[in-house]
Amino acid sequence: MRKWVARGGFALLGLVLLAAIGLATWEPFFAEPGRAPATEQTYSAEIVRSEFGVPHIYGKTDADVAYGVAIAQSEDDFFTLQDVLAMARGRYGAIAGEDGAAVDFVYHLLDARGTAQRHYGNLPADTRALFEAYATGLNQYASEHPGEIKLARLFPVTGEDVAAGFALRQPFFFGLNGVIEPLVKGEPLRPEFGPPIPSSAPAAAPSADVDGEAVPRTTASRALPLHMGEDGAMAGSNAFAIAPEKSGDGVTRLVSNSHQPLRGGVAWYELVVESGEGWHFAGANFPGSPFPFLGHNRDLGWTNTVNRPDLVDVYQLTLDESGTRYRLDGEWRDLETRTVTLPVKVGPLVLPIRRTVHRSVHGPVIINDRGAFAIRYGGMDSVAQLDAYYRLNKARDLAEWRTILARMAIPSTNFIYADKAGNIAMFYNAAIPDRQQGPDWRSVLPGDRTDLIWQDMVDFDRIPQLVNPASGWIFNANNAPFSAAGPGSDLSPGDFAPELGIETKTTNRARRAAKLMAETPVIDRANLERIKYDTGYERTGYVAQMLDEVAALDLKAEPDLARAQALLATWDMTADSKGAADALALLMIKDFMSAEYQNKTWPDAREKLAAAAEHLTTHFGRLDPPMSDLLRLRQGTVDLPLDGGSDTLRASTTWDVHDDGRLALRHGDSFLMFVEWAPGARVRSQSIQPYGAAITRPGSPHFADQTPLFVRHELKPVHFWRADALANAIRRKTVTNR
Template identity: 60%
Template sequence: MRARIAWGLASFLLVILVGLMTWEPFFAPAPAAPAPRSYSVQITRDEFGVPHVHGKSDPDVAFGIAFAHAEDDFATLQDVAAMTRGRYGAIAGVNGAKVDFAFHLLDARGTVRRRYAALPADTRALLDAYAAGLNTYAAKHPAEIKLARLFPLNGRDIATGFALRQPFFFGLDNVIGALVGDTPLGADNGPALDGKPLPDYEHGGGSLIPAAVDPIARPGPLPIGEDAALAGSNAFAVAPSRSGDGVTRLVSNAHQPYRGGVAWYEIVVESDNGWHMAGALFPGMPFLALGHNEALGWTNTVNRPDLIDTYKLVLDGDGSHYRLDGKWQPLEKLRVWLPVRFGPLVLPVPKTVWRSIHGPVIVNREGAFAIRYAAIDSIANIADYYHLNKARNFAEWQALMAKHPLPSTNFIYADRAGNIAYLYNAAFPVRRPGFDWRRTLPGDRSDLIWHETVRSEQVPHYLNPASGFLYNANNTPFRAAGKGHDLDPAQTSPLLGVELDETNRSRRAGRLMDATNPIGRRDLHAIKYDTGYERTAEVAWMLDGIARLDVRNDPVLSKAQALIGGWDLRADGRNPGDALAVMVLKDAMKTSYQHTVPPDPRAQLEWASSHLMKYFGRLDPPLGRVERLRQGPGKYRIDLPLDGGGDTLRAATSWNVDPKDGRLLIKHGDSFVMFIEWPQDGKVTSRSVQPFGAATTRPDSPHFTDQAPLFAAHRLKPVHFFAADVTAHAVRRYVVSNR
């Protein structure tokens, strides 16, 4: 009898185990293929493996973009695709389930369901074609698929990726993370951005599910893309009047993670319908995010406009209704199940999401908070962003920018006519005066629910300043064109919430560009790769704090203090204090940009000194021994020295510490770098480089790391833009179709 019971129990547990290993694909939404259509594209790979995609139509090219990208990084593209279905937790576990929670909370799929048909036909055709390219690759390589029933994809899936991810570039993840953690946004929460209290990310609680299982039990930013909005990005534009040789120059240096869902992918595209552009895009994008066509180019840097408002709702007794203009409205409530992978098992975790007329709602111990953010319930900007790729002059480009092709991020522009421009792009809501929009608003007044955006001419912008140059390094737009040529902040409405702070990179760039005349090719290269710190703000505060420490009874700290005292304020690897200084300053450099609590000088000095002594046996190892560009294993493994630091123009923003040898493995900072030039004859040329290569997740490919030596040495490779140049440097050429 006991044996039968034991056998029955074991059989029952086995059934449960098998069920937890296999249930998720069967309960996932059924995938739907795009409308049947044939695509054909020619892909040419150059000596660095960069794909040059040519097709008869724009949809053919979008099909080729997806296929070429999948050849180089199908794993990441699948992650992004899973996000658009609310299934990322089945791949990435708890971190993925956080993204899935955001997917349901923001109703990303619902936005697409409501708005997709209103997209222009050419944009829908592009999205469908891109999905078909991924489907074709998946069909040809079934062994690489890591989540059952993920394919086929369609254009709505691709559009959902935009609806889900774009708000997180202006900080929506921080607000969601804080509210999930029961942080009252209207209270005094410490450091502020222009007076707006920031969430206390150490505050926890608010979940009924144990933290070991609950994917959102702990607050904090959601991993939509690793470090999606970390401090970083430089941009420079130089007009012919300042270049010394009549050349118009644009430098794109958008800092992103080296790997993952928001890592850059370089590509050149050309269709017979007039789409011809070189630059880079993110996984899941069917067009380029930045770069140049024959006539013009642009790049981006992250800005920090106030595009998010929170409202505290007044609920009725049972929490099923909220009050609005004296009447009770039903609070929408939806139970969702998040798939969370733990090893071979995928656990179904229940969560509840709410919505009001304001937008998504989070209910915590402090009450119910509604969130409204720029481009809420909209995907119209996808079409404008695509059409931006095909703009032929500044007037066309400017008209598209007026529609906000992105809800946020700065745009820095240049063209063959010699124009340079900078637009502090942001879809600012038209807010009612008389309220403190920096704090939580009353949720029972409909007149505080905005619906329109501020006209683009009302936000800070520059066109052809007399200085002949423009720059941005994630700083206030009121420092961009040099002394005597910057905008006056008093001319911009404080209701917009435009940031006023600077970064070390912006201070450094402004000083160097002001002092350099003319700014030629070599000068601009030297400025972009500058490793210097300005001894002001957080740098001065930290160095002065270390100088004041009493470390007479600690020989190691005394020597460390002396090294810092003799440091030359450069992270170029030439001073014995470089490695120590870069480590000591890393967290301090985040203080102004991310508005965190300043680190303690003694604690920073102790940590950095201890680390260097433990792993290197000395306080003054060369910087290049400590900072490394590492990718492997395999035949094409690389391990190279790097320079630069946190918030230097040669950016090494963040790192992982290798526990075996203590090296700082740079994972974010300088990523895709592109120098673009229009000489007086107007024929564009460009050069570029990436940290590793075109095939970042293919260890057996020679393009896994072939750009790394150039990247480490501050060198660039040519971009083959025109057909004759592409042919001359073709290493492999092939046709792909879904016929």
């Protein structure tokens, strides 16, 4: 009997071990194998590294350069590139666990792969050649560095894989996550996406999920790490353009001041590209792109700030008793339903989690306890932006550039433009649905009427745009487009239909920029730098409300908290680390900003004051440490003081709280570029990044070599022209796939 029990125990142990081995190894074999680009094309590129390691990539053709971009970026950040490619293949959960599986769920929900498959082949041949070359470079690096690969069978990849990544990530720049997350969780929508779904909404018929769950609760309900910042797209960016008649020296200036996460899939990567086919551009891209998204060429340049147009409509469907059909115009239609497998890494194991995704003629469908809801959004089922960005890179004047932007192929983001001819402009770029008048498009719409399912975008001429205003300056700081160029030059909100869904909110950054620029008679280089690095707050809006609520607290019975209240009352309204109350204000203000911009629950003033005071006294032994002791820029062994705050023009927006109580910047000022066209001179530019070119290579000298300049408000030369790049080169090499 004992032998039988022992044998049975060993057998059970063996089964457990086999199951563990299976869970540790199944995912790469289950995943669809990667494919190499179907081309025998040979590529060759020269990569010249500047004194800060920034790659300058040269090639005979544009495709040669794109191949070189992939090699250079892999050398600096192959770690993040793999994450981006895993997202584009629906396999990120095998790397990042539950958070990654949430991305994979959205990948399937939005049909990112299907979008790429349907439309990639219709792109112009030279655009597809760019993406195939880029994929070839990625595959080559992976083949030559197998020890760096963190997910088996991720490579090879094709241009279509890269295109699928674009289809997945683009909607999150205008806040689609703010709709998907609450719907998946079964929570009310935030007010900026319409009024809450009523709790009395009729319950939907059960989903056909294989595990009986109507909502993918264990993975897809996680936060979606695809948006611009911790609190969504409104987390920020600044942009400035100054016409020659306003600059004091006849120079046209453009300032790109994006606020992105400092690491990860939407962190900027700086590069300069030049080909024998006329592609010559300096700027930055995100991992997974063969071309820059912003910057300048010889003749013109642009930068972007995230806008928040109403590009998303939500429809409530009526399902039949089976939950497999929905009613439309009095008839029942089959709900498209398919089951997908999400890999979820848990320790050494990867669990296969089965989930169901649905679709109607409206778009993706989410079923929760409140009902069935379909989503339709601007730019859905399109990869046209791949060609549009490429063409913008090569445009030569405002007319050509504007014609490309007018395609409405790039679903969102403001464009601030300047060129060597002295033109400056602002375009509230947005693929806004062409909605009929009458319905409340900010509410949840009935899903049983085809007349509410819009098909086209509004004409480009209907969106807000401003070219060469009389003021001679333009800015945007994630505010409504109706404050951009000062009194007498700004657009009027009344000239734009409410169905366009143009946001009306402003930011402290916008208030400060409008004030500082309007009161500055000559915006020369020095004044422009002063404005860009401003750390001030206006005592209005959420800032004033926070201060008033703290001042109104009755803290007679709490002397310690009363001291914090009294200190905050002395705050000088800046985040420059000079005032005694700056650190306290920095800790306080972020949550109030988020409540204002994201329509979150308004914070309790007493609770926030108490938490900030406790943090400072616990970690610093005082309420008034220098703010620069609290706020730090940290990368490896580098640990430097920072200025700026949440929603100041010098942006230190969000941070990680380290064990020592310091706030390590996570999101804020990132890629910063000043571009200048002087009369009769070639374009000149300078830039800076918070860390360095080799952002995930701790052993590289360029892991954090830009940090001292960044904290001192200093810039480095871009070396746009090849002669300058070669004169300042520290490394040169030629790469080829022969």
